[in-house]
Amino acid sequence: MKTILFVCTGNTCRSSMAEGLFKKMLEDLGEKTKGIKVISAGTAAIGGQQASKNAVRAMEEKGIDLKDHRATFITKELTQEADLILTMTRNHKNQLLYMEPKAKEKIYTLKEYTGGDGDIVDPYGQSIDVYKECSKEIEESLKVLIEKIIGRN
16 A cells, blocks of 8 residues: 655645545545545644645545545654645745655655645634635646656556
């Protein structure tokens, strides 16, 4: 089984949306993506915290339910379990590299890994429109990620 870990700060907005979106994309593709586990965590997450209200709303519009999502704090064990770690910003990537230097070959920013540039800006505390824009940006990168993964299987 291949494990993909999405990481942001609080694990209540970006990484939780990335996890939900990617799980749905894999589910929609069916058999050819079996054996891929998708998880998320945050570098400053408060364990058990729910996804933000606007993240839940933005995902509902895409048929994704984040109501049961609970934030997870990133640990060395999670970085070791993951085969691929995709962070939302360069700062998250640097934090993980500091925590687990041995994981260097599997830690990338989401945009870096999918051929894009820059960071996915935190929508926390912003309007629903900012969350929708953020989810759209994440989804565009995830479409490229799907292509990369299917190409390897």
